[in-house]
Amino acid sequence: MYPVVRVIKELIVNKRRPKLHPLDTHVSYHRCWPQDIDTYLEMNNGRILTIMDLGRTGLAQRVGLIDLLKRKRWGLTMAGVSVRYRRRIRPFAKFRVISKTAGWDHRFVYLDQSIWIGDTCAAQAMYRSALTSKDGIVAPDEAFAALGYDGASPALPDWIKNWIDADATRPWPPTDAST
Template sequence: MYPIVRLTKELIKYRNAPPLKPDGVHVSHHICWPWDIDLWMELNNGRTLTLYDLGRIPLGHRAGLLTALKRNRWGLTVAGVSVRYRRRIRPMERFEIRSRLAGWDTRFFYIDQSIWKRSGECANQALYRTAVTGASGIVPPPEVAVEMGYDGTPPRLPEWVQAWIDADANRPWPPDYDEAELAKGG
């Protein structure tokens, strides 16, 4: 189930937080509740992606994105994500989510998020490719940036983000399967 109550709490908590510049980091604090865990008694990998919304959406609010979306009747979509899991988060463990805009290109925004344990260890990190959508499709990020109060000039994407973009561009779509093998049952 989607954590609507938790998201509402985050939006209320940060409703008067100072605005963030494009390179600002939003930090939020959370607990791994029993309904967030999997069979191995740790934060479920899919739930991790859902919990990242608790950082990404308030980040959008503080950066002026949610106001621009509402004013222009735009929407948001996730167009890709790459996740690296390194440390377990156990039930009732407290953790922090750090969220920042890594930059944008001609079509997409790239959001860098990570979950940190109280010990200071990074448990996991996700790089999201997101898009703002309007009635005629994807709204160019420079146009969105201007609506958010920025000049529309993208910050330089970190090298590792650009490498992911380049690698993902070479990924086949739709996925390539051997139809003869599938017909035989795999």
């Protein structure tokens, strides 16, 4: 079940926090509750992605993206993700999610997120997202300009560029192995 109460909490908390520049970093704080764990007594990998969704929601709110989406009647969609899990998140553990825009190309915005327990990184994800309108994908440059940033994208790290290149070789649609 989607954590609606957590979403409401994040929206309330982040409404009071200072606005961020579109390239600033957002940090949110969470705890692993019993409903987050799986049969291995650690946070479920799917829940980790949902918690990262909460981090992106806070980032979007603080940079003004949520208001922009409403004003322009745009949507926001995730178009890919690469995740690395490295440490278990145990029940009742406190952790923080760090969310920031890594950069963009002509179609997609790349978001870098990580979950930290103290000084230890438990998981990291790179999300590819797209802004959409009734006419299709909105150019990220247009969206960042509407948020008050007219500069170029920060240089994407090599590992993100390599992921983009590798993902472009992936066949779509995939082969239906059931036939």
